[in-house]
Amino acid sequence: MNKTRCRAGRRARKKRRKKHEDFSIVTLSHEAQFVLLRRWLNERGFTSQSLIPVNFHDTGRGLMATQTIKAKNSVISLPEECLLTTSTVLKSYMADYIKRWHPPISPLLALCCFLISERHHGEASEWNPYIDILPKTYTCPLYFPDNVIELLPRSLQKKATQQKEQFQELFSSSQTFFHSLQPLFNQPTEELFSQDALRWAWCSVNTRTVYMEHDQSKYLSREKDVYALAPYLDLLNHCPNVQVEAGFNKETRCYEIRSVNGCKKFQQAFINYGPHDNHRLLLEYGFVAPCNPHSVVYVDLETLKVGLDEKDKQLKEKLLYLKDNDFLRNLTFGMDGPSWRLMTALRLLSLKPQQYTRWKSVLLGAAVSQDREDWCIESALKLCNNLTEDNVKALERLAQLKEGANQSGLEQLCVVESLRREEQNILGHTRGLLQNLLRQ
Known part of the structure; x- marks a missing residue:
């Protein structure tokens, strides 16, 4: 009897979830502008009905598969006349x-x-x-x-x-x-x-x-x-975890996208713009991808300098040496902690006068000593905390601006807020990793 109630409960929860999912999307096919677009595309040879425009609650406009798309099969094939x-x-x-x-x-x-x-x-x-x-x-x-x-x-x-x-x-x-x-x-x-x-x-x-x-x-x-x-095709949204093969087929004279993994019926069909971090996605495309595996938090030179000892008489020389060897850019924190480039730069900045002969070996990845390694971890943690504080201040300011913003302004603020929250998540993971290292 208890098992029966459990099964009924699961079925009821599934029904509720499905009902919620059904209301989380809005089909756009019937709207006049999309009816006209499909008619226009049909006149140019695009007749596929396997994708329909939908307004998704999380990504906005996109395309939903009306049938299962198997791995290696075509997602969309748009004739050259439509391009x-x-x-x-x-x-x-x-x-x-x-x-x-x-x-x-x-x-x-x-x-x-x-x-x-x-x-x-x-x-x-x-x-x-x-x-x-x-x-x-x-x-x-x-x-x-x-x-x-x-x-x-x-x-x-x-x-x-x-x-x-x-x-x-x-x-x-x-x-x-x-x-x-x-x-x-x-x-x-x-x-x-x-x-x-x-x-x-x-x-x-x-x-x-x-x-x-x-x-x-x-x-x-x-x-x-x-x-x-590419009309209609450009309604496909980006997902960093999706794999596709895309390009113009000179034999069929169509721009084709094939799915590597496939797509289930009634699910949103995605493409992948490339292994871009959220900075590039926002700069070039105007959006942020949640849980983007390629995303990092950048440490610029000004932020780097804040955590350094200004009494270090060789600081300017060290920074110049790093610049000459192209080690002052792409210094980052990721979900797995500080990058190799960042730790290498910190190791060189940690060197004491009697250790200067090891500059070249440090840039090749050599560690110096345990006390210098501890200094690097502490410095990385300080950088992480500074960036976290900067994020907190930015999020507070964003919340203030959102209160009086119009629709266009609100959309801009929301995408910046998404970026800041994604970075806050990365910094939180990094801080935990660095603190564990210090305990060890």
Whole structure:
């Protein structure tokens, strides 16, 4: 009798879980914009019904498998006619303007200009069914105001600032080309090709293109042309633990993605953008992957210096030696503790004057002495604690800013908060490991 109750209890819990899971996703197939997109794709040869668009509670929009996808089988195969590439642009109404422009514009700028123009044309655009489902804004640092940039980890702040500067340079240097397109539009190009418009197009290309090598066009700059916007396929979300094989099949003339592990029916189908840590995912794609096995916490030079003895007369020389040997970058903490590079840098910084002859052997991985090894562990723990404190302050500030933020601002703050919480988790593991080492 008790066993019967237990079985009934398990069945009831399973039912409740299934009911909860059913409400955690919302199918989007019936929405007008997706109906139009599927019709548009069907006209270009894409007829597969094995994936449908769904709004998942944890990842947002994605694609769900309507049937089991076995290992090594195709996840999606998108015909070449559906892909938006520089070849598309160079066959369009923009072709003559691009071909006669010198010096040639980059493949990236060509795609950006085409996207801006097609969005402007609205329903008259051939690509409108695709343009219409693209995000209206992004959570990439390029969209972040300065007060949000300041809440990123210091090493990512620098990269985000550099990215903003590079974008600003692209916008400034493209003004004369934008103006040359004026005969194509009734609206002034200054309004049409605004900084906001270029930012939207730049993020659309950088976050949503698949890698596809193209023959170098004599009408474009020598920058590598590896972009292909892939409607519908780009709804697939990234998962760092999924393995896929992706590329353009020259025989079938389709961009194909095959699953290495397979995917169960009614589960979200994922792809893998590569072994990227969360800094790179946020910088390039505008999101953070929870429990990302590739994620680390970076120790920048300023953070490193805080934990060092300023009375060390050879400190500047040691830091210069580390810099000359490329040991002041990619110093990290991971789920398995401080990286080899970080511990090697600390070992060299720990050397006493009578141990300086061992500098080269230390960079090759040699330990020095037990007291110096203890110093390194204590220094690593101090660094860990400093980074943890920085995280706590950032999370407190994020909580304050979220209270009065609009929807766009809230999305930006939430992705930064996710990054900080992931890093806090890594630092917590590291702190435990280092404390155990000290006890031993």
